[in-house]
Amino acid sequence: MENQxxxxxxxxxxxxxxxxxxxxxxxxxxxxxxxxxVGPNGAGKSMLLKTLVGINKRYSGEISFAPGVKIGxxxxxxxxxxxxxxxxxxxxxxxxxxxxxxxxVLGLVGIPDAWLAQNLATFSSGQLQKILxxxxxxxxxxxxxxxxxxxxxxxxxxxxxxxxxxxxxxxLGISIIIVSHxxxxxxxxxxxxxxxxxxxxxxxxxxxxxxxQTLSELYGNHAFFHHHHVGGHHHEENxxxxxxx
Amino acid sequence: MDIFVxxxxxxxxxxxxxxxxxxxxxxxxxxxxxxxxxxxxxxxxALGLVFHFAPIWGGLLFLFFGITLIWLVENKTKLxxxxxxGVMFVxxxxxxxxxxxxxxxxxxxxxxxxxxxxxQIGLQTIIALAIIVFIxxxxxxxxxxxxxxxxxxxxxxxxxxxxxxxxxLIALTITIGISFVGVLLMSALIIIPAxxxxxxxxxxxxxxxxxxALAVFALASGLLIGEVYDLNPGIMTVMMSAGxxxxxxxxxxxxxxxx
Numbered sequence: 034m035e036n037q038x039x040x041x042x043x044x045x046x047x048x049x050x051x052x053x054x055x056x057x058x059x060x061x062x063x064x065x066x067x068x069x070x071v072g073p074n075g076a077g078k079s080m081l082l083k084t085l086v087g088i089n090k091r092y093s094g095e096i097s098f099a100p101g102v103k104i105g106x107x108x109x110x111x112x113x114x115x116x117x118x119x120x121x122x123x124x125x126x127x128x129x130x131x132x133x134x135x136x137x138v139l140g141l142v143g144i145p146d147a148w149l150a151q152n153l154a155t156f157s158s159g160q161l162q163k164i165l166x167x168x169x170x171x172x173x174x175x176x177x178x179x180x181x182x183x184x185x186x187x188x189x190x191x192x193x194x195x196x197x198x199x200x201x202x203x204x205l206g207i208s209i210i211i212v213s214h215x216x217x218x219x220x221x222x223x224x225x226x227x228x229x230x231x232x233x234x235x236x237x238x239x240x241x242x243x244x245x246q247t248l249s250e251l252y253g254n255h256a257f258f259h260h261h262h263v264g265g266h267h268h269e270e271n272x273x274x275x276x277x278x
Numbered sequence: 279m280d281i282f283v284x285x286x287x288x289x290x291x292x293x294x295x296x297x298x299x300x301x302x303x304x305x306x307x308x309x310x311x312x313x314x315x316x317x318x319x320x321x322x323x324a325l326g327l328v329f330h331f332a333p334i335w336g337g338l339l340f341l342f343f344g345i346t347l348i349w350l351v352e353n354k355t356k357l358x359x360x361x362x363x364g365v366m367f368v369x370x371x372x373x374x375x376x377x378x379x380x381x382x383x384x385x386x387x388x389x390x391x392x393x394x395x396x397x398q399i400g401l402q403t404i405i406a407l408a409i410i411v412f413i414x415x416x417x418x419x420x421x422x423x424x425x426x427x428x429x430x431x432x433x434x435x436x437x438x439x440x441x442x443x444x445x446x447l448i449a450l451t452i453t454i455g456i457s458f459v460g461v462l463l464m465s466a467l468i469i470i471p472a473x474x475x476x477x478x479x480x481x482x483x484x485x486x487x488x489x490x491a492l493a494v495f496a497l498a499s500g501l502l503i504g505e506v507y508d509l510n511p512g513i514m515t516v517m518m519s520a521g522x523x524x525x526x527x528x529x530x531x532x533x534x535x536x537x
Contacts, residue, residue, distance in 0.1 A: 087432065104432070106429070119482040
């Protein structure tokens with residue numbers, strides 16, 4: 034029997050207000066695998082996740098899930114109003130169908146119990162992301178969609194969230210789709226990479242799929258990506274790939 | 279029972295509903311929208327006065343027209359909701375003011391609680407109870423939609439539906455509150471208690487509870503002061519809630535310093 038794909042996407046296109054956002058992409062993901070979606074700003078990466086999770090309903094093509102698959106979703110932006118009076122416990126309890134107790138889920142994402150009684154507005158964006166991760170996995174999803182934040186997350190917490198995701202994937206056996214701007218993350222954590230710039234520029238194992246040619250097609254002929262926000266943080270090989278354009 | 283006592287009891291439920299609905303409006307940043315929306319009831323009230331039926335039914339009719347319009351503008355067009363609401367609802371206010379006989383105008387603007395009859399008091403109490411029960415039953419969904427629409431949508435909760443539900447709740451709350459505080463001051467009953475509660479509360483449940491308590495206190499004391507000193511109870515209610523808001527600001531300032 035064929036290995037059951039946790040998600041299969043065929044010829045997916047998204048057009049909003051007459052503007053093509055995503056054009057004809059197809060991919061699949063096995064269970065316990067990590068797929069990274071990379072591409073420049075405005076390439077349709079966030080829209081892809083929103084479409085998969087059902088926030089955007091206007092698409093053509095086919096999205097199929099293995100029967101009974103539950104999805105956890107971490108949006109790119111989770112803005113907490115400074116004045117919002119809500120504790121972490123109250124926030125986590127807004128999610129229906131808890132499969133883990135709050136204590137268990139806090140343990141999984143490495144949050145101290147004391148946070149439960151604290152107000153959401155008192156946390157940094159890196160800490161909020163961990164809280165959001167707890168939110169996303171508390172009902173035991175088989176597939177996690179993670180839209181990497183572009184702003185306000187410092188490198189230290191950014192790194193630890195990827196280690197955390199990696200650990201969760203190992204311990205809970207979940208599949209993950211990560212939207213990322215950081216090729217480091219892709220090389221380090223992803224089994225498969227999908228390069229998206231409206232259409233699918235590359236798809237496959239990171240080592241083979243991310244050639245000079247595809248990267249140049251993806252980001253244009255300058256390595257702006259490298260200067261983008263984590264300059265100096267990439268592996269040497271990435272520098273070479275990007276700078277050799 | 280004395281009609282004033284009945285009015286007071288009914289007012290407690292109406293204020294509780296206003297405090298709850300107002301909390302969600304504050305979270306959704308819809309405070310000013312609800313203010314503009316309450317004005318749209320005026321032409322409906324005018325119809326009631328001119329054709330001699332209970333003005334709140336005319337108000338309710340026009341409010342539903344108003345929320346449907348807002349909903350359509352937000353979801354089906356690219357028009358800026360703010361400007362459309364601004365233009366339409368000021369126009370509604372003008373048309374309503376034109377239709378209402380001058381001696382009735384002040385009551386429509388600032389409330390006419392003394393003109394309520396037992397039937398109306400009963401009806402608005404039932405509507406208030408329905409609003410409260412509905413909100414408590416769907417508390418989790420309403421809250422999530424109000425603070426994080428994306429997370430709410432990712433749980434397959436339709437944003438279109440939720441938005442419409444909120445608008446219906448606003449329309450119903452305005453309808454039952456108008457007789458107490460009038461068209462112009464209605465948003466004060468909905469918004470001020472919730473805004474004050476947000477300054478004080480540390481948790482979400484606390485926020486809702488304080489908002490309800492402040493709204494009830496403001497309306498009950500407004501009615502009592504109005505009765506005792508023969509002043510307009512609607513105006514007194516708004517003065518009371520504004521006073522509570524000022525207190526909440528000091529409270530917040532003290533709490534922040536303390537931290």
